[in-house]
Amino acid sequence: MGALMRFxxxxxxxxxxxxxxxxxxxxxxxxALGAGGGYALGQDGAxxxxxxxxxxxxxxxxxxxxxxxxxxxxLHFAAFDLTTHSRADVRDLLRAWSLAAERMCRGLPAxxxxxxxxxxxxxxxxxxxxxxxxxxxxxxxGPSLFSYAGEDRFQLAAKQPEPLAxxxxxxxxxxxxxxxxxxxxxxxCANDPQVAFHAVRNLxxxxxxxxxxxWSQLGFGRTSTTSRSQATPRNLMGFKDGTNNxxxxxxxxxxxxxxVGASDGPPWMTGGxxxxxxxxRMLIEAWDRDPLADQERVIGRRKTSGAPLTGTQEHDPVDLxxxxxxxxxxxxxxxxxxxxxxxxxxxxxxxxxxxxFTDGMDRDLGQxxxxxxxxxxxxxxxxxxxxxxxxxxHDDALNEYVKHTxxxxxxxxxxxxxxxxxxxxxxx
Amino acid sequence: MGALMRFxxxxxxxxxxxxxxxxxxxxxxxxALGAGGGYALGQDGAxxxxxxxxxxxxxxxxxxxxxxxxxxxxLHFAAFDLTTHSRADVRDLLRAWSLAAERMCRGLPAxxxxxxxxxxxxxxxxxxxxxxxxxxxxxxxGPSLFSYAGEDRFQLAAKQPEPLAxxxxxxxxxxxxxxxxxxxxxxxCANDPQVAFHAVRNLxxxxxxxxxxxWSQLGFGRTSTTSRSQATPRNLMGFKDGTNNxxxxxxxxxxxxxxVGASDGPPWMTGGxxxxxxxxRMLIEAWDRDPLADQERVIGRRKTSGAPLTGTQEHDPVDLxxxxxxxxxxxxxxxxxxxxxxxxxxxxxxxxxxxxFTDGMDRDLGQxxxxxxxxxxxxxxxxxxxxxxxxxxHDDALNEYVKHTxxxxxxxxxxxxxxxxxxxxxxx
Numbered sequence: 001m002g003a004l005m006r007f008x009x010x011x012x013x014x015x016x017x018x019x020x021x022x023x024x025x026x027x028x029x030x031x032a033l034g035a036g037g038g039y040a041l042g043q044d045g046a047x048x049x050x051x052x053x054x055x056x057x058x059x060x061x062x063x064x065x066x067x068x069x070x071x072x073x074x075l076h077f078a079a080f081d082l083t084t085h086s087r088a089d090v091r092d093l094l095r096a097w098s099l100a101a102e103r104m105c106r107g108l109p110a111x112x113x114x115x116x117x118x119x120x121x122x123x124x125x126x127x128x129x130x131x132x133x134x135x136x137x138x139x140x141x142g143p144s145l146f147s148y149a150g151e152d153r154f155q156l157a158a159k160q161p162e163p164l165a166x167x168x169x170x171x172x173x174x175x176x177x178x179x180x181x182x183x184x185x186x187x188x189c190a191n192d193p194q195v196a197f198h199a200v201r202n203l204x205x206x207x208x209x210x211x212x213x214x215w216s217q218l219g220f221g222r223t224s225t226t227s228r229s230q231a232t233p234r235n236l237m238g239f240k241d242g243t244n245n246x247x248x249x250x251x252x253x254x255x256x257x258x259x260v261g262a263s264d265g266p267p268w269m270t271g272g273x274x275x276x277x278x279x280x281r282m283l284i285e286a287w288d289r290d291p292l293a294d295q296e297r298v299i300g301r302r303k304t305s306g307a308p309l310t311g312t313q314e315h316d317p318v319d320l321x322x323x324x325x326x327x328x329x330x331x332x333x334x335x336x337x338x339x340x341x342x343x344x345x346x347x348x349x350x351x352x353x354x355x356x357f358t359d360g361m362d363r364d365l366g367q368x369x370x371x372x373x374x375x376x377x378x379x380x381x382x383x384x385x386x387x388x389x390x391x392x393x394h395d396d397a398l399n400e401y402v403k404h405t406x407x408x409x410x411x412x413x414x415x416x417x418x419x420x421x422x423x424x425x426x427x428x
Numbered sequence: 429m430g431a432l433m434r435f436x437x438x439x440x441x442x443x444x445x446x447x448x449x450x451x452x453x454x455x456x457x458x459x460a461l462g463a464g465g466g467y468a469l470g471q472d473g474a475x476x477x478x479x480x481x482x483x484x485x486x487x488x489x490x491x492x493x494x495x496x497x498x499x500x501x502x503l504h505f506a507a508f509d510l511t512t513h514s515r516a517d518v519r520d521l522l523r524a525w526s527l528a529a530e531r532m533c534r535g536l537p538a539x540x541x542x543x544x545x546x547x548x549x550x551x552x553x554x555x556x557x558x559x560x561x562x563x564x565x566x567x568x569x570g571p572s573l574f575s576y577a578g579e580d581r582f583q584l585a586a587k588q589p590e591p592l593a594x595x596x597x598x599x600x601x602x603x604x605x606x607x608x609x610x611x612x613x614x615x616x617c618a619n620d621p622q623v624a625f626h627a628v629r630n631l632x633x634x635x636x637x638x639x640x641x642x643w644s645q646l647g648f649g650r651t652s653t654t655s656r657s658q659a660t661p662r663n664l665m666g667f668k669d670g671t672n673n674x675x676x677x678x679x680x681x682x683x684x685x686x687x688v689g690a691s692d693g694p695p696w697m698t699g700g701x702x703x704x705x706x707x708x709r710m711l712i713e714a715w716d717r718d719p720l721a722d723q724e725r726v727i728g729r730r731k732t733s734g735a736p737l738t739g740t741q742e743h744d745p746v747d748l749x750x751x752x753x754x755x756x757x758x759x760x761x762x763x764x765x766x767x768x769x770x771x772x773x774x775x776x777x778x779x780x781x782x783x784x785f786t787d788g789m790d791r792d793l794g795q796x797x798x799x800x801x802x803x804x805x806x807x808x809x810x811x812x813x814x815x816x817x818x819x820x821x822h823d824d825a826l827n828e829y830v831k832h833t834x835x836x837x838x839x840x841x842x843x844x845x846x847x848x849x850x851x852x853x854x855x856x
Contacts (some may be wrong), residue, residue: 117721125666238553293545
């Protein structure tokens with residue numbers, strides 16, 4: 001295999017799709033070349049068991065990949081509306097998506113037929129020469145799949161999980177319906193943005209006639225740390241973000257806050273989770289005019305080091321009780337770090353997996369349209385995201401500098417074994 | 429220095445801004461650490477002399493960097509409108525931009541003052557922990573800087589170069605004025621998109637009160653090869669793009685087609701060039717439905733290998749005269765590769781430096797808004813881009829699958845020496 005290895009586009013060792021094809025290992029039969037010859041079916045965080053020499057994160061596992069997987073650098077997230085009224089169409093789409101996703105996550109084209117001159121290719125081709133770049137594809141189901149305007153389009157209403165309710169109105173909402181909701185979603189993360197784009201584009205193509213894209217969002221830089229192996233990145237406010245996130249290496253926190261347990265119900269969601277996405281526009285021009293001391297007061301941390309105002313190192317615990325000589329709290333009552341702290345929410349924690357975005361100019365304001373595409377996984381949005389955001393939206397000093405312009409919630413079914421497909425527990 | 433080196437975010441060895449500051453080499457005095465202790469002031473393509481261990485491309489040089497520099501993976505391009513009527517303001521802005529750009533290209537914050545708690549920081553911070561990532565910042569001047577609606581706002585009309593005329597209407601134009609034109613432009617290219625974004629954001633911040641952003645474009649994947657050291661990438665049609673581009677290693681072609689010569693005039697542009705940008709939306713849904721053989725006929729090359737239809741290897745010359753047994757040309761009369769060939773345009777060649785983009789959904793069409801942000805440098809758009817695009821826009825078989833939705837042209841002044849600034853040849 002040594003001769004086939006090369007230094008990949010983003011500095012990863014990996015085999016490109018063309019090299020895989022050339023080596024005759026494009027078919028399922030050749031998969032013994034994978035991670036130890038089989039799928040990594042671990043327990044919590046199982047899908048992080050990538051084969052580093054191929055830049056591959058296994059698609060199959062107890063849980064879907066792209067959640068407790070070390071966060072890749074780039075994101076392409078897309079939501080879809082179903083145009084079909086056939087339950088079988090939805091089932092077939094989820095099966096086709098899973099099949100293509102599993103191939104693309106191995107660094108292969110989305111389909112096997114790309115050489116027949118008389119047919120449109122099964123893959124659009126822009127990733128032919130690229131490695132898998134640690135691509136993960138995570139598939140989710142929106143509340144409107146189960147019931148939409150009182151209608152049970154797909155005979156699924158009885159199976160709708162209680163936690164999968166549309167989010168209630170929240171303080172700070174300035175939501176654009178064209179950037180919110182959706183019957184289905186696909187989260188594609190990779191270290192190469194062209195690989196993530198390619199995945200979303202090909203799944204969109206496969207959905208033709210059954211579903212159409214409703215909105216999509218590119219993220220150019222991760223803003224969360226989801227593994228002990230990763231340094232904390234900075235968001236577009238210039239602050240380190242995700243310091244106290246749930247990590248892939250913390251199975252207890254994942255069980256407690258992220259994965260749906262057997263006793264949670266419904267049974268088809270065991271091993272799954274729920275994702276909330278929020279497009280958070282930052283008013284960066286106003287932020288950039290704010291003095292450093294005020295920026296640090298608003299966040300409750302030092303900008304350069306990321307240390308809490310009560311400490312000196314990034315990972316020092318935040319001392320919310322500490323007081324200045326004049327008796328005032330060192331971390332202000334409305335500081336973001338205080339209001340977002342788990343202790344303010346009965347211990348509730350989110351697995352955040354956000355990305356910085358920019359969508360060019362906002363011509364109405366004459367300013368850069370940029371911010372944070374917030375992505376958070378949890379066992380139940382009703383006990384996690386909703387109360388946290390309700391509190392933040394009311395009181396957070398950061399509100400002066402952000403507005404929420406998009407919102408969605410999706411159930412993320414459990415992972416699948418080889419030959420399985422995402423959603424089969426729902427449809428079986 | 430070994431202890432300070434690390435494996436950077438995108439697999440480059442490089443020092444981060446924080447490490448540079450920690451080592452006490454943030455000021456100009458410490459610059460002896462750079463590429464051999466001085467700026468690489470070579471001849472053609474001079475700016476490619478990066479110091480590989482710091483992921484730095486020198487800002488200074490005979491020509492501006494970001495043209496004959498090996499194309500980086502990511503782009504953030506922005507155009508600006510001046511809101512001032514003061515010639516001094518424009519001069520001061522170009523000087524301030526050059527100063528900040530030079531710092532950022534060395535991997536430093538845009539300004540030196542980031543620790544004063546009572547002032548807004550001189551740098552927005554999101555790149556504090558990142559390397560320079562081979563950032564280049566290229567600054568350009570639009571036709572409207574010299575004359576706008578018959579008005580000579582800045583006493584520059586007499587100095588407008590003849591090649592810097594607004595582009596004439598061209599076949600295939602479906603231009604959005606909000607994505608076209610501009611008094612000034614900044615092209616930021618880097619191997620890390622957060623570094624490119626950071627550069628544009630900070631230059632936008634510095635321009636406050638003098639200029640506002642008119643439009644901007646992110647490019648997530650390069651579609652051109654500008655150095656022999658680079659593999660040919662694929663565009664979003666899945667084809668290799670840029671096979672016959674002008675390379676940094678070809679000083680004769682650069683002199684002939686790219687750099688403005690001393691005899692070309694005006695004198696202030698000697699060593700400069702002109703850039704044309706076109707936002708080319710691809711109708712990828714239609715393209716994806718086209719059979720492979722037709723896609724290859726439209727382009728005139730094989731999709732997988734990139735070889736011309738008259739050859740077997742990517743770099744085989746295109747034989748435009750070759751005929752099939754039935755007497756028809758192998759490369760069709762309307763194939764893109766035939767109409768774009770230099771031989772069809774009196775030998776005129778462009779230095780292309782394009783990037784793939786996606787801006788999410790086009791809700792009018794219900795399709796992905798994606799394509800190619802075409803960037804091409806040349807000595808004179810009137811003899812290079814305009815006749816080439818006039819021909820392509822009329823006859824190219826590709827026209828069925830693309831439309832030009834944005835357009836701009838800018839003069840790119842020559843590079844500067846240490847202490848100089850882009851545009852000083854114009855204002856002196």
